[in-house]
Amino acid sequence: MSRWIFxxxxxxxxxxxxxxxxxxxxTSLKTDKDIYSLxxxxxxxxxxxxxxxxxxxxxxxxxxxxxxxxxxxxxxxxAIVLLSSMSGYGFARxxxxxxxxxxxxxxxxxxxxxAVYLVPIYIMEFKLHILNSKxxxxxxxxxxxxxxxILIMRGNFRGVSKExxxxxxxxxxxxxxxxxxxxxxxxKPGLATVFIFTxxxxxEEFMFARTLITDYLNWTLPVGITMLRNxxxxxxxxxxxxxxxxxxxxxxxxFLSAQQYFIRGITEGAIKx
Amino acid sequence: xxxxxxxxxxxIALFILPSMLIVGLFxxxxxxxxxxxxxTEYNFVYSEKPQFVGLGNYVDMFSDPEFIxxxxxxxxxxxxxxxxxxxxxxxxxxxxxxGLRGMKTLRxxxxxxxxxxxxxxxxxxxxxxxxxxxxxxHVLELLHLDVLTRNWxxxxxxxxxxxxxxxxxxxxxxxxxxxxxxxQAIPExxxxxxxxxxxxWWNRFVYxxxxxxxxxxxxxxxxxxxNSIKVFEQPFIMTYGGPGSATTTLYFYSWRNxxxxxxxxxxxxxxxxxxxxxLVASAINIFILNRNKHLA
Numbered sequence: 001m002s003r004w005i006f007x008x009x010x011x012x013x014x015x016x017x018x019x020x021x022x023x024x025x026x027t028s029l030k031t032d033k034d035i036y037s038l039x040x041x042x043x044x045x046x047x048x049x050x051x052x053x054x055x056x057x058x059x060x061x062x063x064x065x066x067x068x069x070x071x072x073x074x075x076x077x078x079a080i081v082l083l084s085s086m087s088g089y090g091f092a093r094x095x096x097x098x099x100x101x102x103x104x105x106x107x108x109x110x111x112x113x114x115a116v117y118l119v120p121i122y123i124m125e126f127k128l129h130i131l132n133s134k135x136x137x138x139x140x141x142x143x144x145x146x147x148x149x150i151l152i153m154r155g156n157f158r159g160v161s162k163e164x165x166x167x168x169x170x171x172x173x174x175x176x177x178x179x180x181x182x183x184x185x186x187x188k189p190g191l192a193t194v195f196i197f198t199x200x201x202x203x204e205e206f207m208f209a210r211t212l213i214t215d216y217l218n219w220t221l222p223v224g225i226t227m228l229r230n231x232x233x234x235x236x237x238x239x240x241x242x243x244x245x246x247x248x249x250x251x252x253x254x255f256l257s258a259q260q261y262f263i264r265g266i267t268e269g270a271i272k273x
Numbered sequence: 274x275x276x277x278x279x280x281x282x283x284x285i286a287l288f289i290l291p292s293m294l295i296v297g298l299f300x301x302x303x304x305x306x307x308x309x310x311x312x313t314e315y316n317f318v319y320s321e322k323p324q325f326v327g328l329g330n331y332v333d334m335f336s337d338p339e340f341i342x343x344x345x346x347x348x349x350x351x352x353x354x355x356x357x358x359x360x361x362x363x364x365x366x367x368x369x370x371x372g373l374r375g376m377k378t379l380r381x382x383x384x385x386x387x388x389x390x391x392x393x394x395x396x397x398x399x400x401x402x403x404x405x406x407x408x409x410x411h412v413l414e415l416l417h418l419d420v421l422t423r424n425w426x427x428x429x430x431x432x433x434x435x436x437x438x439x440x441x442x443x444x445x446x447x448x449x450x451x452x453x454x455x456x457q458a459i460p461e462x463x464x465x466x467x468x469x470x471x472x473x474w475w476n477r478f479v480y481x482x483x484x485x486x487x488x489x490x491x492x493x494x495x496x497x498x499x500n501s502i503k504v505f506e507q508p509f510i511m512t513y514g515g516p517g518s519a520t521t522t523l524y525f526y527s528w529r530n531x532x533x534x535x536x537x538x539x540x541x542x543x544x545x546x547x548x549x550x551x552l553v554a555s556a557i558n559i560f561i562l563n564r565n566k567h568l569a
Contacts, residue, residue: 003373010368010375014382017442021385023408024397040411083292090288102293109300113503113551115527116544119310119537120303123317143299146292175284204390206506211532222392226510229396237400244393255388259381262388267454 021248028052028241035238051242062243064217065224069203072134072220076141076202080149081195083142085187088153089179093165103154106147114144118211125212132214140212141202149194156190157183192261203251221247311542317535330542340543342518343526346433347550350522351501353437358497362445366452367482380453384446391443395510398439402426402511426512429519436507436520444500448493455489456482491562498554502547523547 027035028051030044055062091099121140122131130136160183168178184191209220219227225247229240255262311330313323334340365383369376386394401407402425410422425435459482467477504522508514514521514529521529524547531540 006368006371006373010373010379013365013368014379017383017386017445020397020401020442023401027400036406038405039414040406040408042408042411083295086288087292090285094285096285096289105301106296109296109304111552111555112304112548113499113524113544115503115505115524116307116541116548117300117303118528119531119541119544120306121299122532123306123537124303139295140299143295146296147300150292175288179288200388204392206390206392206509207528211528222390226392226396229399237406240396241400244397247393248389251388252385255385256381259384263384263450267451 024241024244024248027237028245030238032238051238052246054239055242055246061216061224062228062246065219065221068134068218068224069221072137072141073199073202075134076138076145077195077198079138079142080145080198081191084146084149084153084194085184085191086179087146087150088155088190089157089183091150091154092157093162103151106150110147115207117144118208121208122211131212132218134218136212137209137220140208141205144208145198145201149198152194153187153190156187160186189264193264196258196261200251307541307544310538311545313538315536315538317537319535323538326538330539331546333539334542334546339518339521339526340523343521343523343543346519346521347502347504347523347547350433350437350504351498351554353434354440355497355501357437357441358444358448358501359493361441362448362493363452365445366449366456369449369453370456380449383449386443387446389443391506392510394439394443395506398435398442399426399511402435427516429516432512432516432519436504436511439511440500440504440507448497451489451493451496452486455486459485487562491559494558494562495555498558499551502551502554523550 026042026044029047029049030041031046031048031050034041034044091103117140125131125136130139164182164186165178168182169175173181204222205220206222206226209223210226213219213223216224216227225240225243228236228243310323312325312327314320314326314329315323365379369380369383389397401409404410404424404427407425409425413419413421423431426432463481463485464477467481472480503524505524505528508520508522508525509528512520514525523543527540527543527547529540530536530543534540
């Protein structure tokens, strides 16, 4: 008997969490008339793709925002994965002056809310004339995400037994070769974790993007969509819903096919962080 | 433990320096610069340069009515959100690890909101919570629960709580996963032994499950504290701090000061106040959990 109660709770909970997705999907398939009719209709009278077409016909801006986000994310994530795997290796295997101090700083800067960095970075970028530029977003994104990434990779490298490296070095491999050919393949799970975690963070980041980008042509996707909502006030939710669905689909597809990596990313990230 | 250093010195430099440079330039330097700024009066647009005022900003904060309201809102939000988040996440985690069929699907569904950008979540829920066209009120009416319909984001009595609910929807997935990991680490024999001793499900929960989740509670607690206090996107996107100041949180207020009013000195000090709150909350969390450890 109690099993059925639990199943009911499970289904109800699942529905509650799924409902907003379903609602946005349904809204994106309705005509404007259906969306704004009172009383509200849950299902469209006729399913239509006019909202989606409207996005591409109307302002081509959404495409620009998407491209901006893609460029910023790809470059930032690539740099983070590369730099964190290099530094992680360096910190894991080598002792040098100030290494503990720097690790300490990494932990410290992770504990501080990011808004604290925003003002000085804004001032600095203003003076260097890189405000409102892609590089002006990429560099902070790299800096903000590196500490956790470095700690994760460092943990991964430490977990590898040294015999393999020592053998390679004795055989005449340079450090670079050892790192690239031998160590990196071993820590692939760590790289995947950093890759996924960072991609999500950078892609959806809002505060820095909204503050450091001042020209509408340079907005990233999250900022762009909120701005579209602003100018549309309350009567363009159809187009907005379609835009949101288009944003969500790629991420959902990636997520559903690589769930365990996402989940591992959370647990590892949280525990090491 | 450490491989020979001297002959690889230049390589180490190559491996470590770029990271140190970027983090140094965009985090460590800004950290110090912002501490300095928080001790100055500096309007980015009007001031020639920052004027040192010592702890003046911090004193001014406490006679600033907006600041007091923001602090109150932040604390109310934090307590409601944190409590609800922990309870809901743990409950779902328990359900997911109970061995019923379809739990993997439930886990996926509950986790899905996590990958939606927080800003997009805000836009989505603005639509759902809309007073006239929002589906929430409509569904309530369909269920003859008209009395529960509200202007979710426009009524100052409910707005903050609406933000709490949206945040719970968005963040439960992460905390649930952490609890699931913690729950799965508890050995079955502990439960078996308890059952043999005649413990019912409540006793098993209180005396076996909870104590073994201590570490998980530390992680989720600190994470939860951070995300309860550093609240920016929700008020920014859904209500812009309104109606009035009903949903202005400290983090949001700090941003407004720095980038809407361009009072960067004052904004920085508010940001540091938030940092201190987070630190205190995390410390309390760790302290409570470690103290109980000695008793257990």
